[in-house]
Amino acid sequence: SSSHQPYRTGYHFQPPKNWINDPNAPMIYKGIYHLFYQYNPKGAVWGNIVWAHSTSTDLINWTPHEHAIYPSQPFDQYGCWSGSATILPSGKPVILYTGIIDGKNTQVQNLAVPKNLSDPYLREWIKYPKNPLMASNVENQINGSSFRDPTTAWLGHDNIWRVIIGSKYHRKGLAILYRSRDFKKWIKAKHPLHSGKNTGMWECPDFFPVSTAGQNGVDTSIVGPYVKHVLKASLDDTKHEYYTVGTYNTILDRYIPDKGSVESDSGLRYDYGKFYASKTFFDNKTGRRILWGWINESSSVEDDIKKGWAGVQAIPRKIWLEKSGKHLVQWPIVELEKLRVKQVKLPSKILEGGSVIEVSGVTAVQADVEISFEISDFKKAEVFDPSWTDPQQLCIQKGASVKSALGPFGLLALASKDLKEYTAVFFRIFKGQDKHVVLMCSDQSRSSLNEDNDKVTYGAFLNVDPVHEKLSLRSLIDHSIVESFGGGGKTCITARVYPTLAIEEKAHLYAFNYGTENVKMSSLSAWSMKKAHIY
Ligand code: DQQ
Structure with missing residues (x-):
């Protein structure tokens, strides 16, 4: 019963048990969405990795299938690691994935194709007998234990396919470029598509175009004046992802990030909390680009083993380029709203300094909340110290x-009645040199009385001018997840928390203002969320 499993999710994707990590080869085929993911059939810790497989018509409710790809051949017998799908011009999907060929984690890239194209569920996959298609050797200088995670391939105007593979050379992160005419014979390009100084290994790279004219996504092979390109790398060293916005120079076959755009430290992240090994795909049915990402646990390995599972997938996010062209915006796919019931709406209201108000009438343990704030008087705002980088x-x-x-x-989510436990997601406004600085935080320090969890606080700046715009926050609360979107999705922070008191019907939701000045809460809507059918 759920009392023994208070941390299992109601609407975030997870299998019945065991370890999961990276989303793999997300795609749509014959109107059916596919999600594959890294899975350990034997336990709640990483290992024995196969590709588990589920399908859906709405990206929210899922049907599980047999494992799609699992170790069976010399080119993958030690593991089937991450990879991506490409839809060929004929409409046929193919998968490139990383195979582990020995006990030293030597990595190669393999091709798999559907056994039966008339099966919309694509339940069976055939491995190409001449695998591997890409491997390290004495000539190519590739580090065979750091060579993995092929992306979706894109087709150039020269009719040649390109794909990148994550790698490193000493401390330099690499997006190694390969080219092919037939998707079978792949030749390594002399130069990587892009590289990053001193970042360490680039896992799960993703490279895709974004439209400069609105929220619609575009096919991965689109180039031209109305798109910019995005390159994302997952840094193995820190388990943080960074992306840059830039230009794909098709003559040089190189990606050039815009000035000031970097893959590390001060760089841009999809999510400033727990979110890793993400991957996008183009949904040609609805014209969206959709982002999937893995949310790891923040609990101890012992607790993961006790509960028998670890890892969930974030709610798929629509992703597009913000008007400024400088960063992306993400928003939970609209299909999620089908799970909303029993809307609770609070009238616009002044939240006095030091106040807390309860949002009652929602199942606070499984909810979707949208709140927005307006500030009219900035005179007393704390001065921002430019050394706060x-x-x-x-x-x-x-x-x-x-x-x-x-x-x-902001909000106190998964809070106990006496506020002994809560996860606080909030804003703070400073007076900067020539504009205001908005800080968005997710503070887990009081989220659980269990001290074995990683309760570190997350934070990011939010590119919103609070003088002219409302400050909005949406949080998807799901038992042990608080997935938050600030400023309509300009900054996202996802946290895993493990309350001991604020579980099931004992969880509460509050709006709060602990500042000294009043702020206006201009709107608040909260919905109880129905359970999704996931397995
Ligand atoms: N997870 C996979 C690798 C990838 C890593 C192995 C990222 O292919 O680099 O399970 O989380």
Whole structure:
């Protein structure tokens, strides 16, 4: 019963038990969405990796199938690691994935194709007998234990396919480029598509175009004046992902990030909390580009083994280029809203300094909440110190219980009645040199009485001008997940938390303003979320 499993999700994707990690080869085929994912059939820790497989018509409710790809051949007998799908011009999907060929984790790239194209569920996959298609050897300088995670391939105007593979050379992160005419014979290009100084290994790269004219996605092979390109790398060293926005120079076959755009430290992240090994696909049915990402646990390995499972997938996010062209925006796919029931709407209201109000009438343990704030008087805003370059550190120093004039204000999610436990997602506004600085934090420090969890606070700056715009926050609360979208999806922070008191019907939801100045809560809507059918 759920009382023994208070942390299992109601609407985030997870299998009945065991370990999961990276989403693999997301795609749509004959109107059916496919999600494959890294899975350990034998336990709640990483290992014995196969590709588990589920399908859906709405990206929310899922039907599980037999494992699609699992170790069986010399070119993958030690593991079937991450990879991606490409839809060929004929409409036929193919998969490139990483095979592990020995006990030293030597990595090669393999091709798999559907056995029966008339099966919309694509339940059976055939491995190409001449695998591997790409491998390290004495000539190509590839480090065979750091050579993995092929992307979706794209087709150039020269009718040649390109794909990138994550790698490193010493400390330099690499997106190694390969080309092919027939998807079978692949030749390594002399230069990588792109590289990053001193980042360490690039796992799960993703490379795709985004439209400069609105929210619609475009096919991965689109190039031209109306698109920019995005390159994302998952850094093995820190388990953080960084992306840049830039230009794909098709003559040089190189990606050039825009000025000031980097894959590390001060770079842009899809998510400033737990979110890794993500991957996008183009949904040609609805014209969206959709992002999937893995949310790891923040609990101890012992607790994972006790509960018998580890890892969930984030809610798929629509992803597009923000108007400025400088960063992306993400928003939970609209299909999620089908699970909303029993809307609770609070009228616009002044939240006085130091106040907390309960949002009652929702199942606070499994909810979707949207709140927005307006500030009219900025005079007392704390002055921003330009040496505060690390927003996470700033959120750690200025947690939910530290008052300033404007903030913290936001939501207390998965809170116990007496506020012994809560996860605080909030904003804080500073007066900067020539504009205001908005900080968004997710403070897990009081999320659980269990001290074995990683309760570190997350934070990021939010590119919203609070003088002219409302400050909005949406949080998807799901038992042990608080997945938050600030400023309509300009900044996202996902947290895993493990309350001991605030579980099931004992979880509460509050809006709060612990700043000294009043702020106006201009709207608040909260919905109880139905359970999705996932397995
Ligand atoms: N997970 C896979 C690798 C990938 C890593 C193995 C990223 O292919 O580099 O399970 O989480």
